[in-house]
Amino acid sequence: MYFEDLVPGTGRREPRAWLRSSAPVISLNGRWRFKLSPGPAEAPADVMSSDLVDDDWDELAVPGHWVLQGHDRPRYTNTAFPFPIDPPRPPAANPTGDHRRWFDLPASWPGERAVLRFEGVDSCFKVWLNGVELGTSKGSRLPSEFEAGAHLRPGRNLLAVRVHQWSSGSYLEDQDMWWLPGIFRDVTLRSRPAGGVEDVFVHTGFDQVSGAGTLQVDGVTTDPAYAVRVLVPELGLDLAAGGPVTIPGVEPWSAEVPKLYDATVVAPGETVELRIGFRTVALEDGRLTVNGRPIFFRGVNRHEHDQYRGRAVSEDTMRQDLVLMKQHNINAVRTAHYPPHPAFLELCDELGLWVIDECDLETHGFIYTDWQGNPADDPDWAPMMLDRMRRMVERDKNHPSVIIWSLGNESHRGRNFGELAKWTRQRDPGRPLFYERDRSYEFSDFYSLMYTPIDELERIGTRTEDAPAETAADPPLEARRRALPFVLCEYAHAMGNGPGGLADYQRVFERYPRLQGGFVWEWIDHGILLPGATDHVYGGDFGEKVHGGNFCIDGLLFPDRTPSPGLTEYKKVIEPVRITGPDPLRIENLQDFATLDHLTFGWTEELEGQQVAAGTLTVPSIPAGASATVPLPGTLVTGAPAGGAGERLLTVSAVLANDEPWAAAGHEIAWTQFALPSNGLPRGSSAPTTQRPARSARRADGRVVLGTGVFDPRSGLLVELNGLPVDGPRLDLWRAPTDNDNGQGGNNAAVSAWRAAGLDRLGHRVEAVEVEETELVVRSRVAPDGLGLAVRATYRWTAVGERLTLTVDVQPEGGWDGPGGTIKPACESWPRLGLRMALPRSLDRVRWFGGGPAEAYADSRQAARIGRYSATVDELQTPYVVPQENGSRIDVRWAEVSDAEGNGVRVDGAPVFQLTARRWTTEDLERARHRSDLTARDRVYLNLDLAQNGLGSASCGPGALPQYVLAPRPRTFAVTFSPLSAG
Incomplete structure (x- = not known):
């Protein structure tokens, strides 16, 4: 059967570029008749017949996935195939969707050749036009064209498409994503006029020394009798197709300055519109260069995803993605792990992003057979694999944003990649090739890894890394690998709360020229919001026995495309402008091509978090890679702030001077804060205070009273503050585990050690409540059942006026870590x-x-800017799809928690603390699988932390670095409580 053989397709036209043409085109998107059968044998035999009555069939939106429109269910897996591994055969249960669409051919439609074009169908399909079979195709995220003109009729026409969810091609499409069958990209009928443009291949180059560009336009017609002209009005060009020609004084294209020239290819029967970018991509001295300069990737991996429509992504959504990327300083996209909708690459050309275009190929599930049967090394699969590479390259070859071709992803090693590389280098020698998972890098022009630890990245930067087993015994191959530029194709797994350590990666990237940046995994959470639902679903929510859980919830955007804190952090870390100082300020241009002339630099002075002065800096023109020093206004360095005494901060920011296609003037690109000289008063003080005597502690009416606080005499807990009921505070060592705490499959799982140490089940035993003259001292032992380790906590309360200060001394005891420890x-x-x-x-x-x-x-914490803020408790929550620790505000000097009238509690740090406030307990948060599992209690729960453990990226990568680990050791910290009153 065609859906289980190794033939890529039948009846298809040769692949060609995606072109905007003057020839007539009919969109066949819209409402189609649809019938789902459990397998091919049960599907109607007469689906192609015009006599078939389909009035009782359902309707389905095309583009779309039937599993998101009420038919069957979606499935998510990360690595495992959701069917038995028996290549090339698909499973016996193979849902088959029949689609039918009647359409009218306009009377003006030219009576000549026409092609039926499908931009993407998952995973295999057969097509009939007016009862005539046109052909079959596999390769879900690639275009297929069929000759249709001879079978069209005046007036009404019937198009029938049978789609199989599973096929032999499914073994090449195990790409860490939802399995979503259907016709999910556009369907069009396109006229092919005599004397038309069959294909276009635009070759450009740029000479950075002379400023000249080269242009060659090939493959425009299959009939040499037709004269074809290429017009570029802005350059005054009107020339015959072919070439090359040299054009002096062109503006080059880059991701920073995406200059495009509008062009047309004019043939007797058709005109094609192009947008041309002049640029040269090369590998020079072990580095990737564009237009003669090494470039640096501040990138993301991007799956196509819409929370309602899956991979049926609209052009408006594509633009929204790219605008958000540009606004967050991202300059590169790896199209993980397949070619995107062709309109996405047009937008990358227009807005300016570097693109690694990745073939629709991944065989990851064969890890469960120890790679036995892997198609990548089976010559019988070579035609299927090469077909996918050809269709990608031919479709996307004219985009200046595409600077690298990727052969695929996570498919181990195999000779077939050699066939893909050989063909691609012959067809398009102007772009290098990428493939990460073959550690010999025999067919790749880059050395690349995923989730590399920082120390290993340092070794790679200095070219002192150990040789992989694949090249250790082959000196020439190892020498080649060691000379390659390095790109981290996946890192900083953005799953749940995190990723941590982005700034540390960036520091290493920038230290070594060999390291040319990387791509965060990934752009967006793949949560699906079903009709009428409030929670996004993920793997396992449909009762699947084999699934990848919430591993698809790993993006810098939430499923509704709201930026996560991780994206805000990434924007700060990868700022293309670095501002250091403060006196003088040093402004460094980290871009590869553009000056900073498009930016305005401003400053604000704040006293105790409130602005007291502001101004604009005069900054000279700074070329790419250069820096300049700028003096501060004298009053900032020597003058006293106008608002009085207290903590002074200077914030310097770089914003857009004018509107850009992706942001309005005033959009902030970079910022930095500096401490300024103050008048020496304690942090948080706005005026001198008169020293007041400590207040006495006393027992009264079965309670302990100290200042404005009332305590339980048995537990020593504060139960009332200035008449306000309070529960606590009490030592807390636990947090609702993050995805990164949980690790991946037990690897790097900090939570395993935490649970083994009983940190999730600590009990509190009060050993003494001592009422002294001016202190209340509570001594307790905090320990889990079944273990001998513990933490001794001593709470020491004092009061001055209305201020109630708690000092906590923490002493671990027992074997917490190291050899011989009890954990x-x-x-x-x-x-x-x-x-x-x-x-x-x-x-x-x-x-x-x-x-x-x-x-x-x-x-x-790089994106945390010191200032005064306000929010409701609900607004403090970060709405992760899977609830987990979230919402911590760091470096808090003071916080006020109040009701609508202003009554409540103020907390001051000594000097700072971390603040978390929520309507549910940590235990509630830990138990919840979805946001709707969280129910507000009748309390507001505060955590006032000295510190929390770092986040790391252990959901798929390294854990927190040592400097961010909260080690069990003696510590002392303090906070002060004061009552708040209305007004």
């Missing part, structure tokens, strides 16, 4: 160290002076 595995970190307490639910408003506006953690 297996060794517990080398605590999730958090701080206090947990509860307040009345009416206290739902928070103001704070500290890091913000969004959450931040030890290794994900």
Whole structure:
């Protein structure tokens, strides 16, 4: 059967470029009749017949996936095939969707050749036009064209398409994504006029020394009798197709300055519109260069995904993606792990992004057979694989944004990749090739890895890394590999809360010329929102026995395309402008081509988080790769702030001077904060304070009273503050595990050690409540059942006026870590160290002076800007699809938690703390699988932390670096509580 053989397709035309043509075209998108059968044998035999009555069939939107329109169910797997591995045969249960569409051929339609074009059908299909079979095709995310003109009729025409969910091609499409069958990209009928343009291959180059460009336009017609002209009005060009020709004084194309020239290819029967970018891609001295300059990738991997429509992504959504990327300083996209909709690449040309265009090929599921039967090394599969490479290259060859071809992803090693590389280099020698998973890199022009630890990245930067087994015994191959430029094709797994460590990666990237950047995994969470639902679903939510769980929820955007804190952090880390100082300021242009003339630099001075002065800096023109020093206004260095005494901060920012296609003037590109000289008062103080005597502690009416605080005499817990009921505070070492805490398959799972140490089940035993003259001292032992280790916590309360200060001394005891310790595995970190307490639910408003506006953690804090912020408790939550630790505000000097009238509690740090406030407990958060599992309680729960453990990227990569690990050791910290009153 055609759906299980190794033939890529039948009846198809040769692949060609995606072109905007003057020839008539009919869109066949819209509502189609649809019938789903459990398998091919049950599908109607007369689906192609015009006599078939399909009135009782359902309707389906095309482009679309039937599993997202009420038929069967989607499936998500990361690596495993969701069917038995028996190549090339698909499973016996092979859902088959029949699609029928009647359409009218306009009376003006030319009576000549026509082609039927499908941009993407998952995974295999057969097509009939007016009862005549046109052909079959595999390769889900690639175009297929069929000759249709001879079978068209005046007036009404019937198009029938049978789509199989599974086919032999499915073994090449195991790409860490939802399996979503259907006709999910555009369907069009296109006239092919006599004397038309059959194909176009635009070759350009740019000489960075002379400024000249070269242009060659090939393959425009199959009939040499037709004269074809190429017109580029802006350059005054009117020339015959062919070439090359040299054009002096062109503006080059780059991701930073995406200059495009509008062009037309004019043949007697057809005109094709092109947008030409002049650029030369080369490998020089072990580095990738464009227009003679090495480039640096600040990239992301991007699956196509829409929360409602799956991979049926609209052009508006594509533009939204690219605008968000540009606004967040991202300059490169790896089209993981297949070619995108062709309109996406047009937008990359227009807006300016570097693109690694990846073939629709991944065989990852063969890891479960130890790669036995892997198509990549079976010559019988070579035609299928090469067909996919050809269709991608031919479709996308004219895009200046595409600077690298990728042979595929995670398909191990195999001779067939040699066939793909050989053909591609012959067809398009102007672009290098990429393939990461063959560690010999025999067919790749890049050395690449995934999720490389920082220390190994350092060794790669210095070319002192160990040779992989694949090249260790082959000196010439190893010498070639060691000379290649390095690109980290996946890193910083953006799953849940995180990733941590982005700044550390960036520092290493920038230190070594060999390292040319990387691509964060990945752009967007693949959560699906079904009709009427409030929660996004992920693997396992449909009762599947084989699934990848929430591993598809790993993006820098939430499924609704709201940026996550991880994206905000990434934007800050990869700023193309670096501002250091403060006196003088040094402004460094980290771009590869553009000056900073498109930016305006401004400054603000803040006193205790409130602006007291602002201005604009005069910055000279700074070329790419250069820097300049700029003096501060004298008052910032020596003058006293106008608003009085306190903590002074200077913020310098770089914003767009004018509107750009992707952002309005004033959009911020980069910023930095500096501490300025202050008047020496304590942080958080706005005026001198009069020293007041400590207040006495006393027992009264079965309670302990100290200042404005009332305590339980048995537990020593604060139960009332200035008449406000309070529960706590009490030592807390646990957090609801993040995806990165959980690790991947047990690897790097910090939570395993935490649970082994009983940190998720700590009990508190009060050993003494001591009421002293001016202190309340509570001594307790915090320990889990079944283990001998513990933490001694001493709470020391003092009061001055209305201020109630708590100092906590923490002393670990027992074998926490190291050889001979009692914890297996060794517990080398605590999730958090701080206090947990509860307040009345009416206290739902928070103001704070500290890091913000969004959450931040030890290794994900670059985007936290010190200032004054306010939010409701609900607004403080980060809405991760899978609930987990979130919402921490870092470096908080003080915070006020109040009701609508302003009554509540103020907390001051000594000097700072981390603040979390939510309407549910940590345990509630930990149990929840979806956001709707969280139900607000009648309390507001605060965590006032000295610190939390770093986030890392262990959901698929390294854990937190040592400098961000919260090690179990003695520590002391303090906070001060004060009552708030309305007004």
